[in-house]
Amino acid sequence: MPAISDEPFTLVIFGASGDLTRRKLVPRSGVCMRGRTLPEPFAIIGSARSEVTDDEFRRRMRDAVASSRG
Numbered sequence: 001m002p003a004i005s006d007e008p009f010t011l012v013i014f015g016a017s018g019d020l021t022r023r024k025l026v027p028r029s030g031v032c033m034r035g036r037t038l039p040e041p042f043a044i045i046g047s048a049r050s051e052v053t054d055d056e057f058r059r060r061m062r063d064a065v066a067s068s069r070g
Contacts, residue, residue, distance in 0.1 A: 009039040016046025017057065026061045027068035 011029065013021055032038045046057060 007039055008041050008043075010043045010045055013044065013046045015048055017048035017050045017052050017060075021046065022060060022064045026064050030065040030068065 013025055015021065029044065033042065
């Protein structure tokens with residue numbers, strides 16, 4: 001297992017409201033967080049052209065992570 005850094009880490013996603021983010025990036029980040037393979041603290045910052053509220057974006061990403069668990 002790779003060594004986990006104790007340095008803070010931020011993942012910046014451009015096009016965060018898109019399909020790739022929903023299907024791949026955020027669910028995989030959830031897997032890595034559950035497996036404790038990401039440094040603490042860990043944050044995701046998303047940027048997109050579409051108008052989505054913070055709460056709506058969070059709901060979509062929670063749904064994406066939940067549906068990826070099977």
